[in-house]
Amino acid sequence: MSKHKYLFSIIIMMNSDDVKNINYLLKTIYQENISIQALVVTDNSFEYQQLLKEIDSQYKSKISIVESESLSYTDVYKAVKDVISGKYISFVTDKMYYSDGTFSYLKTQIEKNALVVDSDIKVRCFSVTPIYVNSVGEEFAYPISNKKEELCNPLLNTNQMILYFNACFFHENVFEKISFDSSIKTEQDKDFLFKYFMNFEYYYCFSNKNLYYLDSAENEFATCMIQYEKAWYLDDAKNFLLKWTQESENFDYIRKNFIKVFTTYLLYARYNCNSNDRNKKVLNEEELEKFISLSKEILKYIPEGVILAKRARYTLNRPLKFLFIKYKCEALGYDYEILQTKNNFMISEPKGKNTFPKSYTICKIENEKVAITAMNYIDGHIVIDFRVYMVDFLNWDDINIEVHYNDKNAKLRQVDCYGLLRSFGQTIIHRKQYQVRIPVNTDAIQVEFFLRIDEDLYRLKIDYLEAAARLNYKYRFNYWRFNSEYVLFTDRSKSFFTIKRMTDKEEFFRRTTLLCQIYKRCISDKNPVELEMYKLRQEYYKLKKQYKNKRIWIMFDKLYKAGDNGEYMYHYLKEHAPDIEPYYIVNEDSVDYKRLIDAGEKNILKTNSHEARLMTLLAECILATHTNIWVYCGFTKEQQACIRDLLTAKIVCIQHGLTVQKLPSIKIDYLIIHCFIVVQVKWK
Template identity: 25%
Template structure:
């Protein structure tokens, strides 16, 4: 009948779920031979004693069906090959811990396989994979997929996961798993089978669920954090696969082209924008070249196809086409039946009519309606013209240069064309009409649809009946999303617009009831909140003690009608602390918090997206973004001296103020990519947490490296810290700093000079504290349990790599030593702070060099050297404890004046896409 092979890798619960789902299967009601019973081969990949483990009696109860193999020193493909030799049934399947066989599914699969046994070497169950984005199970195959899948006819149905595959045991008589492949050995095996017989069976009625997400082969996969996952798949799996399957005319089977495109897609998707894992940074050009060579053998129509699991994002399509064609990427335009297309090598790449304007900002200054938007550069804007119209009259389209990049592996591969349009209010008053955007290509006008993704767009293209009422006008996005209508606002038009939106929310199956209720409560509470001036701030939602807390504490001392609020997760230890100090922090996620956010006059942010830090998801905020009126100010977490345009550009939160501690921050933020055309938004005030930095030296050496996104698991929620990462001890990060903490000379010198050494874990890796061995003279502290002000003011010397708290330390004019080992490159590229010419201390790249410098400082009482003191004095604009006051006063002035937005005079470069 059937043998199942299941490895045990340490997660007992997931392992038990899988083997139980297999052992309870009933394959036949009348068992006459032992081979009619299932066989389970358990591969113990650990040194644990599974016989003694708490396996709920399963290993004993089913001992006649279970073969246990201890193989802790084998790789998984080698262990699978061992298991094949022990398999005694006609069919065999391989399942990972967490995979589930629903009751009755395998009996159906085996019956089905018998009907196909002369036609195919393997079948696939109706596999559903867990999506890491939606946390739901998605079926791999289409509902209309045939029982016998001929891949020459349906190449996009090629198997893309090895889980859920049942093979004939006889397939292994002349072949085995490739033991040199760590990640793709299963797919490699079945693709080799398909070479001689490109078809397989699809058991539609036999369900199978795998918690292994489509983009990896295990839940919480850390594969993307390993360089081998990139190199082995391309160099050792796909390239040999292509060579072995190429046809005599040099082409490849379409199904392999689909399979390879899928594999490449996830390598890139795992490293988009700020999610780059930084594991192949030094060799990314070589990796791109390798991918380009593979893509050169993949037809362009495969890259641009639209299939359930093979559809690529526009950015990946664009990237893959450039890697494929290299310098030969020169698409041509042709016009057919009212549509404009881009083609290369007789393959349609893009449809220009599908281009969309991304509306990113709507707001008013004293004289104009301001529109800021962007459009993909997939069409060559040097060969066509972007036009904007109001009431069918042309408008000036001003090109802007703010951040709008798509990056893979930290390399910018695409930049959207960003632009700005200003429509005088007087024109809106005198001429009711609609705003529209068009492309002019070879004399043909292409109407562009309007989409939205940011809450700053006010309107939402995914919300019917969306509107925005402000400054005496009501704006609506047309049903066809081609135009934005503008009308004078009256009480009647406002009420009608709101009634239409609320009705849509109430009767829509997409809008949760609680969001409809919240919007109603907004209007019910409006009379009360409209008389309040709410200034809202926060830090990390699970940890206080940053600029938000300091600013909040200053704000509550001012008696000028401002209602200050500080948002914090109730489960944070700092919540109880603040309450004990007499403050009343606002509980994150409560109704009170959400109403405060919706009615706020000003928001002082330290991190990322404002709405997500105020308990509104991207899908929630669309129902409320036309209500938001708060002016957003950045009071910072770490100083903006690196290249941080991705989330520090003006439009990310429609920032009205950006408060800085150094002139070098101002210089960095003044670059066009940040989008601060009005430089008065950049204020040199200092940042709030510096108000608590009074030197209280207690002879401490503080070692506090920053984190890397590739050494931590993702947080389960915005308001929670990151969970424990089992692979942390295998990272260079752990090995390098653990070696430093165990250095005997460092510990002895500290003891001899009376210093205590503190290793402060970054909040994102605080869960790893137990990975570090305990040592005399070394105190290891998680950030979540300390008071930053205390530990910084009481320390004498800081050792860090790139942590932003170096600036706090230097603000007190204390010495800093940098540790920049080559194996630990920084998160960000240098922007306005260059360590070799501006750093506040010595830069060490080797272990012994670092220990020498630390010991030297301890022997000299940790005095800051004059050379570095001069750099500190040059860097900071202030040295007092009044940053919060300056920020508060500036925002008061801004609220009083609300000066009109800066409007640069039109220039030739700014008006090159104006009216035709």
């Protein structure tokens, strides 16, 4: 490595052929007059000469293109080590970019000697905040990273751990002591970070500057690509996770604990990515058996306290905690049992055996919840779909749920839906799903949920999972007007909700109070999302009467392209249903958007546009080809919390190729779907 002539060297690994990505990354690197070296690395499969032609001319003279055997960190570093000239080095991909002012801020901090603490502490690494941006523009902070601007020591405080390698900048001297391990296939970056902390301990977190990334990390189980790599489960579980858990016994207590927390999270990520057997075809039966055997061997070294602990950055969900405890017990050859005290459930050793150092509380009954997934008003009743999770550690028959309303006990119906959630073929969640109907026939009704154990009755808290649950706890005065006379609203105790007869005048007061609450939060939190939803609610109320008799129907296909069921129905309704106003949602930058506009179509809505959101709120019906309906209509999770009560359109599922046999696998409990269109008439 040559003497540095730049302050920063950014190693950019090209893993796509879309030059828009790298041009935007380079824009965020060179928007300031800072001394930065950018090395663009391609492998043999990529036509880098063509890439060089397409890169924006203002950046061509500032970058160097380097060819590598592959895009593994081992090969990339080997290819660039002789040309790196920066003092601080970071590795990114072309699907990442920095927040405004990142490098000038970092330069200022370095010049202020912010990284020099004292002579005994050598800070050779600093980080910015990694933030994932999904396909619809939602932003999610990577969980295993620090959220404060401060000096961090993950060995002393594992909540300060950062596991997103690309957000880190390393002093050039670090690479003289630490190298990438070629025996590790998919987690060379995690291994490098791990070795950095074991050797140098400290890093500095600059949390007010961000690295945005478009390819999801291991925590995003639905979309991360590493989960489809066989080596993640076999080679790396053995050569990385198992290796370090076995060697942890040779270190002092602080490093031993750090190793076990670090490896537990990465093992958890593998199981979390396989929720509902999402990628069960990656491993064959023999390979799966080998991976589970590796898991048990790893967990043999992990204390129960690490598995069961609650952490600020991540906590294993309760079903996986029990699966891991089960694997640990099997690896060590002992058993455990669940014991009930008056208010708690405990995990403990069976009588006469000395297997656990102490008993652990796994459930405080007073904190247990029912999760309402959907509410609707049908034939004079509020129909509530809800689920209970305690099946993950109690026998099915031991759970007795009661729903009380005004001192009456409602009749429950257990819903016949698929309640299992499996990971690598192991059932980790067995949800018990119910439906209850509450008659709306008095001025005020208070609804509560209880768990009965023998003669004892415990009141359960209520959680409102999704938009179809209508309510949330974000705003104190949120409510749902479900007919012309009644509204439904939450209680601050989170243990009941109220159905109440309310005049238009009373409802107007509550509506304006809710609007004021949203506006105050906009101002205090400086949250543009809430401000946008505040304006949307106001516009909706102004237009509601005007659109009362208009039959607006919304439809879409994949947002980046049209031409499937949704577009067909759009044209069909235009031709055969003159009393319906169909609207079609598609990305503005798609080829099909231009095609439809050029063809003279007027009711084409841009994805994530204000108009698309407003028409969705005013719609009578949505013809949906995907279950993530509100996101497709332009509402992020954060936005949905502001307008749940207004999402009243009837939903008809027109998913392509849907058969009646596939219905149980659709997440219909998160939606209120009024009708399914399936492939044969006899299955209607």
